[in-house]
Amino acid sequence: MKTIIIDDKNIKNELAALRYKSEEKFSDIEKNVAEIINNVKELGDAALRDYTLKFDKAKIDNFKVTDEEINSALSNVSIDIIEILRKAAENIRQFHILQLPKNISLKKDGLELNQIFTPIERVGVYVPGGNTVYPSTVLMNVIPAKIAGVSNISIATPPAHDGKVNDLILAAAHISGADTIYKAGGVQAIAALAYGTESIEKVYKITGPGNAYVAEAKKQVFGQVDIDMIAGPSEILIIADEDANTEYIAADLLSQAEHDVQAASILVCLSENTANKVQNEISKQLNNTPNGIRAKTALDNNGIIFIVEDLNKAFEISNEIAPEHLELLITSPCDYLDKVKNAGSIFVGQYSPEPVGDYFVGVNHTIPTCGKAKFASPLGTMDFIKHSNIIHYSKTGFLKDQADIKTFAEAENFYFHANSIARRK
Known part of the structure; x- marks a missing residue:
């Protein structure tokens, strides 16, 4: 990890360099993604099969996972893991059900205004493959959608070379209540969900993480469908004082670095x-497993230690970076929560390591990255809900406001608007 001593002279340049490094990772794939999307849009299943064979090395006849495949997966996964998935699912339900909104109403002088909330009807959840499998992503996306009342939830996930979907993914999909699971991954899956094919029904919103190509695909189909966010590589920022346990710090830094080499x-x-001390502890905990090699590469490429004069400067840096995950490994951490302005999820104290949020406690682990926590929030129940406004005037109420509305329309030179108002008696 690179170590930088921060002072008032270099802080702006160092943070600017960090932002630029994050942004440049996504600059060179737009054309390739656009070509795949257009081919799936025009050719449907034929293009989807070709890309699945090319990228996933799987020959797929039927994209839809069958009930038999799901039942087989449930029998293959250990009872202990099934129980853990169920516990995690319940924790997620308990937290996300509290996020359900309430309709609002305003009545005054012959006018009634209402705001009503309705679920999005069709949602597609992308669950990545690659370095590992993510049953946690299934739970984190499907359960809030179910709570919101989404009537049709589809999952798209890459098949293995043998054309099968990982058993853990299927078990999590069953536990969380997904309606349909498709054997499709990558850009081609995003395109299929957005535009539909002969086998895959189009959806109205796509959620879920993925690599840079999936992120770019979601960006390009936005407008055709809604999306949750354009997520980049995983990230963690830890603020630590002199009393922090360096063994814990090293472990938590490595927990994010093992995601991928861009973390x-x-x-x-x-x-x-x-x-x-942290550098030494990282060296002790690293190993030569695939995860260890991946984590070391990530730390070499993207690991940074900022040394600052005080905690005020530490929070200044954190708020500018706006990390996906922020850990506060400091004395009396709750006393400093009001200093956090920009962060996705905040883990408070030495017994709240970031992985508890990834898997189990109930908060959502789909979180804005690359500084987007300055204006965006973690995925939640409200991401699967939309609202409509209802306006109901009585005749008396309308006539009371008629002249003001007509004059307002005329001030904007919209005379047919004014005419619509004036003609009512």
Whole structure:
């Protein structure tokens, strides 16, 4: 990990360099993604089969996972894992059901205004494959949609070379209540969900993480469908003081670095002593497994330790970076929560490591990255709900406001608007 001592002279340049590095990762794939989307849009299943064979090395005749395949998966997954998935699912339900909105109403002088909430009818959830499998992503996306009242939830996930979907993915899909599971991954799956094919029904919104190509695909189909967010590589920022346990810090930095080689692990601490101890501890915990090699590459490429003079400067850096995950490994961390302005999820104290949010406690792990926590929020129940406004005037109420509305329309030179108002008696 690179170590940088921060002062008032270099802080702006260092943070600007960090932002630029994050942005440049997505600059060179637009054309390839657009070509795949257009081919799936025009050729449907034929293009989807060709791309699945090309990218996933799987020959697929029927994209839809059958009930027999789901039942087989449930019998293959251990009872202990099934029980853990059920516990996690219940925790997610308990937290996300609290996010359901209530309709509102305003009545005054012959006018009634209402705002009503209705679920999106059709949602597609993308569940990535690649380095590992993500049953947690299934739970985190499907359960809030079910709570919101979405009537049709489809999952798209890449098949293995043998044309099968991972058993854990299918078990999580069953537990969370997904309606349909498709054997399709990558850009081609996003295109199929957005535009529909002979086998895959189009949806109205697509959620779920993916690699840079999937993120770009979601960006390009936005407008045809809604999306949750354009997510980048996973990231963690830890603020640590001199009393923080460096063994825990190292473990938590590595927990994000193992996601992929572009993951960002950042430590903001108060001394070179802490920085050196963390570096040494990382070396102890790393190994030569595939995850260890991937984590080391990520730390070498994107790992940074900022050394600052005090916690005020630490929070200044954190708020500018706006991390996906923020850990507060400091004395009396709750006393500093009001200093956090921009962060996706905040993990408070040494017994709240980031992985508890990835899997189990109930908060959502689909979180804005690449600084987007400055204006965006973690996925939740409200992401699967829309609202409509209802306006109901009585004759008396309308006539009372008629002249004002007509004059307002005329002030904007919209005379047919004014005419619509004036003709009512």
